[in-house]
Amino acid sequence: MIKQPITFEPTERLRKLPPYLFAEIDRKKRELIAKGKDVIDLGVGDPDIPTPDFIVKALQEAATHPRNHRYALDQGMPEFRQAIRAWFQHRFNVKLDPDKEVLPLIGSKEGIGHLPLAVLDPGRVCLVPDPGYPVYRSGTLFAGGIPYTMPLLEKNGYLPDLKMIPADVLKNTKLMFLNYPNNPTSTVATKAFFQEAVEFAHKYQILIAHDAAYSEMTYEGLKSPSILEIPGAKEIAVELFSLSKTYNMTGWRIGFAVGNAQVLALLGKVKSNLDSGIFQAIQIAGTKALQEGQKALEQNLKIYQERRDLLVQGFRDLGWKIEAPKATFYVWIPVPAGYTSSELALKFLEELNIVVTPGNGFGPNGEGYFRISLTMAESRIMEALDRIKKSHSHYSKI
Ligand SMILES: *Cc1c(COP(=O)(O)O)cnc(C)c1O
Numbered sequence: 001m002i003k004q005p006i007t008f009e010p011t012e013r014l015r016k017l018p019p020y021l022f023a024e025i026d027r028k029k030r031e032l033i034a035k036g037k038d039v040i041d042l043g044v045g046d047p048d049i050p051t052p053d054f055i056v057k058a059l060q061e062a063a064t065h066p067r068n069h070r071y072a073l074d075q076g077m078p079e080f081r082q083a084i085r086a087w088f089q090h091r092f093n094v095k096l097d098p099d100k101e102v103l104p105l106i107g108s109k110e111g112i113g114h115l116p117l118a119v120l121d122p123g124r125v126c127l128v129p130d131p132g133y134p135v136y137r138s139g140t141l142f143a144g145g146i147p148y149t150m151p152l153l154e155k156n157g158y159l160p161d162l163k164m165i166p167a168d169v170l171k172n173t174k175l176m177f178l179n180y181p182n183n184p185t186s187t188v189a190t191k192a193f194f195q196e197a198v199e200f201a202h203k204y205q206i207l208i209a210h211d212a213a214y215s216e217m218t219y220e221g222l223k224s225p226s227i228l229e230i231p232g233a234k235e236i237a238v239e240l241f242s243l244s245k246t247y248n249m250t251g252w253r254i255g256f257a258v259g260n261a262q263v264l265a266l267l268g269k270v271k272s273n274l275d276s277g278i279f280q281a282i283q284i285a286g287t288k289a290l291q292e293g294q295k296a297l298e299q300n301l302k303i304y305q306e307r308r309d310l311l312v313q314g315f316r317d318l319g320w321k322i323e324a325p326k327a328t329f330y331v332w333i334p335v336p337a338g339y340t341s342s343e344l345a346l347k348f349l350e351e352l353n354i355v356v357t358p359g360n361g362f363g364p365n366g367e368g369y370f371r372i373s374l375t376m377a378e379s380r381i382m383e384a385l386d387r388i389k390k391s392h393s394h395y396s397k398i
Contacts, residue, residue, distance in 0.1 A: 013141065013142055013144075016141045017137075017138050017141060018134070018137065018138075021342070021358065021360060021361040022043075022357070022358075022361050024342075024346070025043070025345055025346070025349060025355065025357075025358070028346070028349055028350065029041070029349060029355055032349070032350075032353055037353045038353060039349075039353045039354075039355060040353065040354045040355065040376065040380050040383060040384045040387075041355040041376070042354060042355055042356050042372045042373055042376060042381075042384060043355040043356060043357045043371075043373060044355075044373055044375060045183065045245075045329070045330065045373050045375065046250050046373075046375055047245065047248040047250060047300075047329070047375050048375045048376060048377065049248050049300060049303065050248060051247060051248045051249050051252070052247060052248070052289075052293065052296035054288065054292060054296075055247060055249070055285050055288055055289045055293070055296075056285070058284055058285040058287075058288040059281050059282060059284070059285040062280065062281035062284040062285060063281040065281075067280075068279070068280035068281045068284070070280075071276050071277065072276065072277030072278055072279065072280045072283065073277055074268065074271060074272040074275075074276065074277050075103065075104070075268060075277075076102075076103065076104030076256075076277065076278065076283060077104075077280060077283045077284070077287075078098070079283075079284070079287050080104055080283040080284075080286055080287045081098040081099070081102045081104065082098050083286075083287040083290045083291055084096070084098065084102045084104070084241075084256050084258065084290065085097075085098040085102060086290075086291075087290040087291075088226075088258060091226075092225070092226040092228065092229055093229070094226060094228045094229055096258055097261070100261040100264070100265070101234070101258055101259060101260075101261050101264065102256060102257075102258050102264075103256060103257045103258075103264040103267060103268055103271075104254070104255075104256045104277075104278055104283065104286075105240070105254070105255040105256055105257055105271075105278075106253045106254070106255075106275060106278055107242060107244060107253040107254060107255050108211065108213050108240040108241060108242040108244070108255035108256075108257075109135055109255075110253070110255070110271075110275070111240050111255065111256075111257045111267065112133070112135045112136065112139055112177070112209070112211060112240060113135050113138070113139040113142070114139070114267060114270045114271060114274065115139065115175070115209055115238075115263075115267055116139045116140050116142065116143035116145050116175060117139075117142070117143045117270045118263070118266040118267045118269065118270045119174060119175055119207055119263060119266060119267075120140065120143045120144075120145040120174050120175050121144075121145075121174070122143070122144030122145065123144065123145070123146065123172075124145050124146065124172055124173070124174045124175075125145065125146045125147075125148045125169055125172045125173040125174065125175075126140040126145045126146070126147055126148070126173070126174065126175040126176065126177065127147075127148050127150050127160075127165065127173060127175070127176035127177065127206070128140065128147045128148065128149060128150065128177050129150050129152050129160060129177060129178065129179060129182075129363075130149045130150065130151055130152065130362070130363030130364065130365040130366070131152060131184055131185065131359055131362030131363045131365050131366030131369075132152070132177070132179060132183075132362055132363055133179060133183055133211065133362070134361075134362070136177040136179075136211075137363075140175075145174075145175070146172075148165070148169055148173070149363065149364075149365070150162075150165065150176075151365045152182070152185060152187075152365060153365065157187060158182060158185040158187040159187070159189065159193050160178075162196065162197065162200045170204045170206075173204060173206050174206060174207060175206065175207050175209060176197075176201065176206050176207070176208050176209070177209050177210075177211060178197060178208060178209070178210045178211065178227070179210070179211040179212075179213070180193075180210070180212070180224060181212075181214040181215070181217060181218060181224050181326075181327035181328050182214075182327075182328070183213070183214065183328060183330060183362075184330055184332055184357070184359065184362050184366065184369075184371040185330075185332045186325030186326065186327050186328045186330050186331070186332055187327070188218060188222060188224050188326055188327045189224070189225070190225070191225045191229060191230065194210075194225060194227045194229070194230050194233070195230050197227070198227065198230045198232055198233045198236065198237065201236040201237065202232060202235070202236055205236075206236070207236060207237070207238070207260070207263060208227065208233075208236060208237040208238070209237075209238055209239075209240065210226075210227040210237060210238070210239045210240070211239075211240050212224070212226065212227075212239050212240060212241050212242075213240065213241070213242040213244065213245060213255075214245055214327060214328045215241060215246075216245075216246045216297055217245055217246070217301065217304070217327055217328050217329060218301075218326060218327040219301065219304075219305050219308070219325075219326055219327065220305075220326070222326050222327065224327060226239060227239055228258065228259055233259070234259055234260055235260065236260065237259050237260060238257050238258065238259035238260050238263050238264060238267075239257065239258050239259050240255065240256075240257050241255055241256050241257075241258070242254075242255035243255060243286055243289055243290075245328075245329070246289075246293070246297055247289045247293050247296065247297065248300065249286075249289070252282055252285070252286075253278070253282070254278055254282050254283070254286045304329050304374050306378065307329075307374040307376070307378055307381055308324055308325060308329075308331065308374055309324065310378055310381055310382065310385075311331060311372065311374065311381050311385070312324045312331065314381070314382075314385035314388075314389075315333070315385075315388075318385075318388060318389060320333070320336075321334070322334075329373060329374040329375055330371050330372065330373055330374070331371070331372045331374065332359070332369055332370075332371055333369060333370055333371070333372060334368060334369055335359070335368055335369060335370055340358075340360070340367065340368075341358035341359045341360045341361075341366065341367050341368060341369060341370055342358045342360060344356075344358065344370055345357065345358040345370055351391060352384075352387040352388060352391060353387070354384050354387060354388070356370045356371065356372050357370060357371040357372075357373070358370055359371060
């Protein structure tokens with residue numbers, strides 16, 4: 001009997017997700033590569049530098065022990081939680097209870113995506129920065145929550161203006177995502193801003209989830225604070241960290257959440273129903289990274305800083321007004337007059353075979369900007385600058 005094939009439609013949940021704006025760029029990029037074009041990808045936020053050798057060796061060694069082949073504890077290995085506690089105390093001078101105030105994650109994205117399931121009932125509001133990492137919005141939507149946009153505007157130093165959020169929205173708000181150092185704008189928040197956010201969260205009984213994935217990626221001696229340095233923050237905040245960008249470990253999938261014990265227990269409950277912890281060998285290697293990774297991190301930052309300076313100077317030489325980022329490996333650049341973000345990104349791709357990320361892919365408030373990622377060798381950055389220079393008559397109305 002021949003049956004009609006069943007078609008599987010996306011659920012309402014999936015249909016609610018914002019359109020994937022990079023799809024056309026991805027498709028064009030693949031098309032150009034298939035045609036043999038030399039495409040320079042300055043789009044992806046994924047370190048090109050390998051994981052430091054001592055971390056890889058720790059994984060190799062740990063992987064040989066059968067005791068590490070079994071299910072890991074949901075709440076993570078005690079050694080790893082201890083290493084997080086020690087790292088946190090050393091880095092921020094904040095004390096954590098490793099049993100209750102530390103929760104290992106399968107990458108910070110996992111924690112961001114699952115947190116709304118733990119703390120946001122359907123119909124409740126989550127405040128999300130725009131432009132911002134898309135998972136704040138999709139995690140909220142998956143939980144049946146309502147994302148409410150907090151615009152990050154250049155005139156406000158890319159910090160949300162909390163006073164602009166209407167009272168009727170706040171009445172229904174349970175959760176707020178923040179992210180500093182910020183992707184995509186590269187802004188570092190001051191302690192004064194965190195202080196304001198903590199007071200705001202106390203006043204309106206909102207949980208702050210601070211995504212600190214780039215906490216260690218700052219330049220010229222600048223240090224990005226933890227929101228937990230603010231007195232009273234532990235009562236209303238959790239903070240998410242990642243080993244991905246810090247130690248070039250994006251593929252390993254390891255990060256952690258710290259802060260409010262009740263919230264971490266709720267997130268742990270969601271996780272224990274969905275995943276079964278992090279491969280122990282990776283936790284052992286992650287422990288090593290936190291304990292001994294500082295030198296490798298500093299070498300890394302030096303490389304990014306050199307690339308940053310090369311890129312910024314190159315653009316300035318061409319007459320573009322651009323700021324050198326103080327953090328992250330992104331440069332957030334205003335689009336020249338006469339183009340939208342998407343138009344500029346497509347033009348760069350088609351005419352110069354350079355991939356950049358259009359700002360509107362991070363939300364409507366990213367329109368008017370594009371993001372360049374410094375995860376490419378200097379020679380490639382120089383080649384990209386050269387191509388822009390050669391075609392510069394096209395972009396001269398800047
Ligand atoms: C890369 C990134 C993450 C995800 O990091 P993982 O730990 O690899 O999941 C989270 N937040 C922001 C803002 C990022 O750019």
